[in-house]
Amino acid sequence: MSKTAHTILHDFRAALTPLPKTSDCKTTGKITPEEFVRTGDFLASKCPTWEWEKGNSGEKSYLPPEKQFLIFRNVPCVRRVGDIEGFFSEADESDEHWVVTKVNQESSNEEVLQIENEEEVRLPSDDDEDLPDIEDLEEEELLVEDPGTVANTSLELLATRTYDLTLAYDRLYQTPCLFIIGYDEKGNPLTPQEMMQDISQDHAKKTATVEPHPHLSGVSCVKIHPCQHAHTISKLIMQMSAEREEFIVEQYLLLFIKIIGTAIPAIECDQTQSFSL
Amino acid sequence: NGDSLAKMNTLQFLPLSPSVGVGFWSVLMGKKLEEWKNDVAFQSLQGYYTVSPSLSSKFFLDELAFEKFSSTPFKVKVPGKLILFNTLDEFKAFNKKDHLHTLGKQISASVESESCLDRPELLCPFSAILHCDFKRFVFVHWFCFPAFASIPPAIVDVCPSAEWPQQLSPHCIEDGLTALVDRGYSSFAFGLQGPSERVWTVFSFREWVADARSAVAKGLDLLPILGISTSCTSPPPSTPTSPHSLQMGWVARNLLTALPLLCPGLSKVRILCWCGRQSSLLTLAYDSSTPDLRVLELTGYALNARGKPGPLAANLEHQLNTAIVADSAL
Numbered sequence: 001m002s003k004t005a006h007t008i009l010h011d012f013r014a015a016l017t018p019l020p021k022t023s024d025c026k027t028t029g030k031i032t033p034e035e036f037v038r039t040g041d042f043l044a045s046k047c048p049t050w051e052w053e054k055g056n057s058g059e060k061s062y063l064p065p066e067k068q069f070l071i072f073r074n075v076p077c078v079r080r081v082g083d084i085e086g087f088f089s090e091a092d093e094s095d096e097h098w099v100v101t102k103v104n105q106e107s108s109n110e111e112v113l114q115i116e117n118e119e120e121v122r123l124p125s126d127d128d129e130d131l132p133d134i135e136d137l138e139e140e141e142l143l144v145e146d147p148g149t150v151a152n153t154s155l156e157l158l159a160t161r162t163y164d165l166t167l168a169y170d171r172l173y174q175t176p177c178l179f180i181i182g183y184d185e186k187g188n189p190l191t192p193q194e195m196m197q198d199i200s201q202d203h204a205k206k207t208a209t210v211e212p213h214p215h216l217s218g219v220s221c222v223k224i225h226p227c228q229h230a231h232t233i234s235k236l237i238m239q240m241s242a243e244r245e246e247f248i249v250e251q252y253l254l255l256f257i258k259i260i261g262t263a264i265p266a267i268e269c270d271q272t273q274s275f276s277l
Numbered sequence: 278n279g280d281s282l283a284k285m286n287t288l289q290f291l292p293l294s295p296s297v298g299v300g301f302w303s304v305l306m307g308k309k310l311e312e313w314k315n316d317v318a319f320q321s322l323q324g325y326y327t328v329s330p331s332l333s334s335k336f337f338l339d340e341l342a343f344e345k346f347s348s349t350p351f352k353v354k355v356p357g358k359l360i361l362f363n364t365l366d367e368f369k370a371f372n373k374k375d376h377l378h379t380l381g382k383q384i385s386a387s388v389e390s391e392s393c394l395d396r397p398e399l400l401c402p403f404s405a406i407l408h409c410d411f412k413r414f415v416f417v418h419w420f421c422f423p424a425f426a427s428i429p430p431a432i433v434d435v436c437p438s439a440e441w442p443q444q445l446s447p448h449c450i451e452d453g454l455t456a457l458v459d460r461g462y463s464s465f466a467f468g469l470q471g472p473s474e475r476v477w478t479v480f481s482f483r484e485w486v487a488d489a490r491s492a493v494a495k496g497l498d499l500l501p502i503l504g505i506s507t508s509c510t511s512p513p514p515s516t517p518t519s520p521h522s523l524q525m526g527w528v529a530r531n532l533l534t535a536l537p538l539l540c541p542g543l544s545k546v547r548i549l550c551w552c553g554r555q556s557s558l559l560t561l562a563y564d565s566s567t568p569d570l571r572v573l574e575l576t577g578y579a580l581n582a583r584g585k586p587g588p589l590a591a592n593l594e595h596q597l598n599t600a601i602v603a604d605s606a607l
Contacts, residue, residue, distance in 0.1 A: 056303070056340065102531060131591075132415070134589070134590055135586060138583075140580065140586065141580075142373060142377075142578045144376060148530065150291045178354075189298070189299045216300045220299075
């Protein structure tokens with residue numbers, strides 16, 4: 001898959017950027033590739049839902065082959081950003097660019113919505129003339145009367161979008177970078193435009209772009225631009241220091257996930273609540 | 278939720294609903310164009326399901342399909358076959374009923390040879406029957422999760438969670454499962470024996486069957502618990518008068534059907550549907566007959582959104598087409 005103009009320019013600038021060799025994470029909010037691996041190992045050990053992967057393209061020589069990026073698959077996204085009432089009312093202003101928000105836990109923990117009738121199931125063939133006629137391919141004789149099978153599964157499906165979240169190392173900004181790939185309630189990949197519905201509107205208009213996945217060949221996804229990450233993290237680290245809380249670099253991604261959650265408030269990506277920083 | 282589950286009386290299995298990741302199509306496209314060329318491809322691959330009540334019916338196929346990966350207590354690998362056709366006519370002409378019977382024979386063979394004791398996943402294979410138009414990014418897929426269409430064992434009892442032994446907490450079982458995985462077992466079925474010195478032991482499916490056979494031969498009533506990594510949920514009744522039921526994950530189906538063949542004389546079995554904090558502990562009863570897998574009808578083809586046996590189609594032009602993605606970049 002060829003790259004977008006954005007990606008080409010970004011990769012060109014990244015290639016010219018020397019790799020950081022010394023750590024100054026606490027003052028700059030930036031990390032080295034070696035620190036990315038360390039904090040990734042820590043995250044995967046504390047939250048096994050995050051896993052290291054190698055991908056099938058774009059291997060970075062400065063990262064171990066088996067630890068090119070972290071991925072958290074099938075993260076539920078029960079509702080759209082616009083449906084989260086009062087989401088920003090509890091926002092805690094911590095920065096001119098980012099807010100640390102408190103998602104309405106009551107609503108996010110509610111039972112997921114049920115599809116109440118079949119009409120609400122989006123049929124891919126309904127609005128796409130390029131698709132073959134699915135009805136022609138149905139084979140009724142394969143339907144078996146079976147007391148052990150739950151019937152009407154199409155009506156029982158949980159109406160939940162899911163996302164695969166990727167954390168990759170961005171050489172240019174020397175921070176992790178988030179990429180998301182979404183699926184609808186039926187497991188069909190979402191278009192980039194549909195994924196934008198699950199990005200906070202502030203970020204969707206400023207820092208979210210459609211880009212090729214850095215390590216999955218030919219797959220497009222939505223990228224949350226990392227230009228503000230280091231600035232925001234360094235401010236939070238300073239705040240932690242002022243409150244006499246010790247920060248170690250292994251905790252970097254735990255902090256990062258809490259911050260990035262503001263860009264994707266409806267995607268339940270933060271499974272780290274039980275860990276204090 | 279155990280108290281309410283105790284009143285349930287029907288066990289059914291929730292069919293798997295496939296979710297195919299964009300990464301899978303991307304990897305498949307590369308393999309087809311660079312390795313397999315124009316051959317009709319029958320390749321081995323693997324998918325997985327996640328042990329989670331909210332995703333209990335979802336089956337995932339993604340870029341890991343052709344990689345080596347191990348099952349974990351939360352992510353269970355399922356072996357499968359890829360059947361890829363170059364044209365829609367070939368896809369349509371493929372004899373799917375014959376294919377289902379072939380899969381059924383393979384499952385029966387794994388029971389007869391007892392190879393399923395070491396690899397219980399042989400009891401829950403899948404086939405992905407595909408036609409891909411890589412020029413237009415249009416993909417047609419139909420999944421088959423073969424299962425014997427038998428009457429499930431009856432639910433005798435669902436143990437209220439408040440009455441569970443303390444040592445049977447999800448946390449303890451998770452530790453045991455992790456130890457089992459560390460020992461090289463990578464399976465969705467496992468045994469639980471205990472408590473001995475206040476500790477429950479987790480062991481392999483083969484060891485569970487050996488213990489169960491021994492207990493049946495001695496006429497003992499208390500068998501070790503059979504653990505299955507799957508959810509077991511209670512759906513709301515569709516009408517106030519409709520019978521209550523429990524829905525167990527599809528992967529448990531052939532295993533529970535084959536159990537009386539693997540443990541002759543088995544009449545009752547305690548099952549732990551292990552699903553972390555949402556686990557269920559229930560007792561099932563079998564009638565006295567031993568099933569003959571050769572004569573049981575087979576089911577398992579996924580239904581489409583119309584509720585009919587048929588494939589699904591997806592147009593991924595917006596996800597895989599270079600030009601469109603470039604135009605979408607903001």
